[in-house]
Amino acid sequence: MRVTGMLILLLILTWQTPSFAACAYCSELQSWIGLTQANPADPDNLSTADTDARIVEQGSILLRQALADYESAKGAKDKGEHLLNIVKILVTIAPYDPGHTVVEENIEKIRKNLKVIEGELDRQKKSKLITNDQWESAVVAIGVNLQDRR
């Protein structure tokens, strides 16, 4: 009984914690997140245009990979992990990409999987895994690109 309980707890912990086990681009994603953390976003003046451009370029590649991996993943667990990565990239990139160009480049795949991405963003906000500001930034980036930008 105790062992079963431990196993269930382990399963829950594995599910809640973003895992990079099945992620083909895990090291890049981790180093990229390290780069963004070393360069806390300040839309006014802290980060330089060059660093921002680097982060946005890398983020765009990673988001494309994460979306492709999500679509090709078979099991629910794998899909869940890639979905976590998609949300992680969306919320990390938003402060560096005021023009929402990364989401724009991937909008067709985001549109195709909108319900699950939207649901995951809402779930993470509700569970306080992401802040309200992070949630809003990601949602705005998606929403602006879903409408007819002119």
Added chain:
Amino acid sequence: MAVFLFVLLSAAGVANAEVLGSGGFGEYFAAPAPSPSVSSKNFVEKLSAAAKKAAEKCRTTASWLRRKGIKKLCGAGRSKGMCYQAVKEAMRAVGVQLTGGSAHMAHTQGQLSKAGFVNLLRNGKAPNPIPAGAVLVYTSTKKQAGHTHGHIEIKTKDGKYCSDFCSKRPMRNRTLVGVYILPGGGA
């Protein structure tokens, strides 16, 4: 009849070929109405201030964002998806009337040229650095599937690129088709 028309238009002060940058009536009728109030005096300062104001302005969102509880987007920190509307407002403040629903029209319909602006882009190459007060026009690339409107932004005096938001760098992954300045505008 032609003489009568010429006299009529001249009297109204709208057939000024110098302002239009054109030589005939055909071009005039195809062009947006030019504003006689375009002045090169302090143009960059005025345009920069107007561009920042337009970028800050709150704009209403479309249905998906409204459903998520976000009815308005305010501030210059991020795009609201209305770049041409913001640039049109900024240009109107300095006496330039732009028309149409897509950002690329400012270039493809020759609207900026007809208002006296000059395109500095040569063989696809932009001047380096891009002068303050320049209006940058982009078309979409294949990456922007379904996004046919292009992009337009104004380089402000403090080096930012403003449309319905302001950024430290020009728009990425778009094809730049115009870097327009007003000659004598202090750019």
